[in-house]
Amino acid sequence: MAAYDSSRKIVNVVLGGDSGNNSVRVNGLGSFGSSVQVTVNAVPGSGRNTQVSAPTVLSSSTMNVSNGTVTVPVNGMTAEGAYQVVVTPAGGPTSSWQQVYEAENANVVNAQTRGSSAASNGSYVGGIDGSADMRSHSFVDFTVNVPTARSYTMAIRYANGTGSTSTHGLAYNGGAWSTVSYPATAGWGQFSTRNVTVSLRAGYNVIRLAKGSPNFSGGTGYAEIDSITLS
Structure with a gap:
């Protein structure tokens, strides 16, 4: 599942249900410039009735955009966990965020x-x-x-x-x-x-x-x- 805030140029992707090393292909980034900032967050599986802590940052890096696309590695996934990929232009969101x-x-x-x-x-x-x-x-x-x-x-x-x-x-x-x-x-x-x-x-x-x-x-x-x- 993905959402794109076009006014601020922020992409959020939520994924899960698989294990091992995987990747997420994010398209439509031509207006973001030649590079983007990518952060991958994770929340462990805990059952329906157990509170979990805030997400853990798995990785944060600058990636080059090729033909409007980046492929983001999400390694070490567990089938019970939840994962978030946040993509912004390398200089940050293009407008004042609030x-x-x-x-x-x-x-x-x-x-x-x-x-x-x-x-x-x-x-x-x-x-x-x-x-x-x-x-x-x-x-x-x-x-x-x-x-x-x-x-x-x-x-x-x-x-x-x-x-x-x-x-x-x-x-x-x-x-x-x-x-x-x-x-x-x-x-x-x-x-x-x-x-x-x-x-x-x-x-x-x-x-x-x-x-x-x-x-x-x-x-x-x-x-x-x-x-x-x-x-």
């Missing part, structure tokens, strides 16, 4: 989706309150798909009606925790934006914003999340 991810469409744990005309898509996530123990940990996991491995600006649209600064933990792809501070807004459901920098791999990444989470000491105060925007 993507919005709504909190209500993310994986929401021990929190609630609420409606508001002030929210960017009519809904947001509130009640991100639990931090005492693993049974009550509250967090939002965003699964994002980015074109290249680099640092991105992540704009968090949030509300904080406590009257003072609140905090969440931020981690991505199972990495180290940092703290995001949310200055008070005009009230609950009254949104502002906080910008942070995240270093992401090409393809899929998982970004967690948490009041409480395993291996995180816990946030302070309370904050609601409307969306994140990566650029």
Whole structure:
């Protein structure tokens, strides 16, 4: 299965169901120039009910385009695994990249989706309150798909009606925790934006914003999340 974003010149290919050393032939790349950046990601098979970590980068390289085509090796495949090939022009996407991810469409744990005309898509996530123990940990996991491995600006649209600064933990792809501070807004459901920098791999990444989470000491105060925007 493949998808092509013509405005940004990004090709995503998803494959699986075979084992051993294979290859993927990607056609129609004449407008990408003489070379392209190719990243291959993998997720192991885990059964229907077992969570897996973020994808592993198998390879990332620059490949020459011949007659609008590249043939990408995908080696060491397992029949149970899933694989992604990301192709962009060698200099990166040709236009400024930006993507919005709504909190209500993310994986929401021990929190609630609420409606508001002030929210960017009519809904947001509130009640991100639990931090005492693993049974009550509250967090939002965003699964994002980015074109290249680099640092991105992540704009968090949030509300904080406590009257003072609140905090969440931020981690991505199972990495180290940092703290995001949310200055008070005009009230609950009254949104502002906080910008942070995240270093992401090409393809899929998982970004967690948490009041409480395993291996995180816990946030302070309370904050609601409307969306994140990566650029």
